[in-house]
Every structure is written in structure tokens, then in C-alpha cells.
Amino acid sequence: xxxxxxxxxxxxxxxxxxxxxxxxxxxxxxxxxxxxxxxxxxxxxxxxxxxxxxxxxxxxxxxxxxxxxxxxxxxxxxxxxxxxxxxxxxxxxxxxxxxxxxxxxxxxxxxxxxxxxxxxxxxxxxxxxxxxxxxxxxxxxxxxxxxxxxxxxxxxxxxxxxxxxxxxxxxxxxxxxxxxxxxxxxxxxxxxxxxxxxxxxxxxxxxxxxxxxxxxxxxxxxxxxxxxxxxxxxxxxxxxxxxxxxxxxxxxxxxxxxxxxxxxxxxxxxxxxxx
Numbered sequence: 001x002x003x004x005x006x007x008x009x010x011x012x013x014x015x016x017x018x019x020x021x022x023x024x025x026x027x028x029x030x031x032x033x034x035x036x037x038x039x040x041x042x043x044x045x046x047x048x049x050x051x052x053x054x055x056x057x058x059x060x061x062x063x064x065x066x067x068x069x070x071x072x073x074x075x076x077x078x079x080x081x082x083x084x085x086x087x088x089x090x091x092x093x094x095x096x097x098x099x100x101x102x103x104x105x106x107x108x109x110x111x112x113x114x115x116x117x118x119x120x121x122x123x124x125x126x127x128x129x130x131x132x133x134x135x136x137x138x139x140x141x142x143x144x145x146x147x148x149x150x151x152x153x154x155x156x157x158x159x160x161x162x163x164x165x166x167x168x169x170x171x172x173x174x175x176x177x178x179x180x181x182x183x184x185x186x187x188x189x190x191x192x193x194x195x196x197x198x199x200x201x202x203x204x205x206x207x208x209x210x211x212x213x214x215x216x217x218x219x220x221x222x223x224x225x226x227x228x229x230x231x232x233x234x235x236x237x238x239x240x241x242x243x244x245x246x247x248x249x250x251x252x253x254x255x256x257x258x259x260x261x262x263x264x265x266x267x268x269x270x271x272x273x274x275x
Contacts, residue, residue: 207234
């Protein structure tokens with residue numbers, strides 16, 4: 001995977017771009033992960049026909065060290081930086097694609113990015129303030145790691161395993177490697193974002209979106225409750241339904257890439273049609 005770098009506000013941002021030149025998508029990873037989680041999109045036929053750009057948010061992957069934690073960590077800061085990355089790369093009209101934490105960041109950025117023609121989220125329950133964590137998440141004991149700076153190897157392994165459907169073997173060490181590499185302050189900043197002004201009211205964001213919103217959901221999710229979306233008003237919901245992916249857990253882009261890529265490609269085509 002080729003690594004490129006930008007400097008935004010004095011912070012190094014690592015990114016990888018696919019070879020395609022079609023309608024663009026900016027891919028945002030989840031908590032304690034990296035752009036490497038999207039390799040099965042970047043290297044796919046979809047990546048050869050569309051300009052897919054996957055980034056590492058500060059504190060994760062190769063966007064380290066963190067230049068200024070006060071400016072570059074936390075949901076609001078990551079959202080601002082996503083807007084600046086899209087502008088610096090001259091992506092023009094594009095869709096934002098966010099996995100888990102990356103979906104929250106995509107919702108943070110969407111309203112501030114004039115070229116945004118659609119948002120696709122997966123593993124992301126849109127939260128109001130204060131967030132209804134009990135309604136949005138299953139009570140999995142490993143999930144406390146998402147908000148904890150210092151993790152033991154056992155903590156990381158348990159957190160890693162909830163990314164996937166029960167019993168699924170990712171066949172690759174990248175997810176646990178990225179967990180080990182992540183700056184613990186970035187995880188703590190996720191918890192620190194749960195305060196007034198720490199993130200936009202995402203229930204209001206999705207209610208007021210003027211572009212298509214796709215919501216994908218793994219049928220074997222161990223983290224996010226599908227029922228949570230029933231209570232959320234999403235007027236621009238793509239195909240008027242959450243798209244449930246059989247056999248996938250929290251990471252369908254890795255577990256079931258053929259189905260995921262097909263849905264993403266169809267969504268990008270619909271977004272491009274708005275141009």
C-alpha cells in the first residue's frame with residue numbers, strides 16, 4: 001500500500017489513493033484502526049474505476065506523532081481536518097465514507113464540505129447529545145477499550161475480536177497491529193468528545209442532510225444495535241432502508257468486500273448522478 005503525506009495545520013496526514021479517476025470517495029477508518037482497513041476497496045475493481053482516498057486520522061496509523069493534541073484529536077477536530085484534506089487534495093464533488101468512529105467524523109464534516117454529495121456510514125449509530133449509548137450499542141465488555149488510553153494486550157485482543165462476526169478470522173494481522181500502534185490519547189479523545197461542543201448533534205445532522213445517506217449494517221454485528229436506527233429520522237436514507245449485509249459483523253468492508261463494494265459502487269453512482 002503506497003503511503004502519501006499531507007501537512008495540515010502542521011499535522012502529518014497519511015493517505016493512500018486508488019488508481020481510479022471516477023467519482024471520488026474519502027474513506028475514514030474506525031477507532032484504533034487505519035486506512036489499511038480499506039485495502040479491499042482500494043485494490044478492487046471499484047478502486048480502479050473510482051478515486052478512492054483513504055486517510056489515517058491523527059493519532060492512528062501513519063498520521064503520527066500528534067502535533068498538537070488540543071487541535072488534532074477528538075471528533076470535532078478530526079471532522080475539521082477531513083474537510084481540509086478534501087480541499088488540499090482537490091477532490092471536488094465526493095462522498096464521505098465512514099466506518100464506526102469514522103462515520104461519526106463523516107457526519108461531523110458533511111455540512112462543512114460544499115462538495116459532499118453523499119455520506120455512507122457503517123458501524124455508526126448517529127448520536128444526539130447526550131448520546132444514548134445503551135440504545136445504540138450492545139453491552140459488550142470489550143467496548144470500554146474504545147475510550148481507554150492504556151490497554152493491555154488482552155484488552156486489545158478483546159477489542160479486536162468485536163470488530164468481526166463471532167468466529168470470523170480476518171486472516172491478517174493489520175487490525176491488531178493498528179491497535180498496538182495507535183496513540184492512546186486518541187482513544188481518550190473519543191471519550192473527551194462526549195461533552196457540549198465536542199461533536200455535532202448527529203441526529204440533527206442526519207435529519208437535515210440534503211444529500212443521500214447510506215447506512216450499511218453487518219447482520220452479525222457485535223457492537224451496534226440495528227434497532228437503534230428505527231428511532232432515527234433519516235429523510236434522505238438511501239433506498240429508504242438500512243442495508244443489512246449477511247454474514248458480516250462490524251467490519252463488512254473487510255469481511256464481505258464483494259457485497260460491500262457492490263453497495264458502495266451503486267451508492268457512488270447515485271451520488272454522481274446528482275452532479
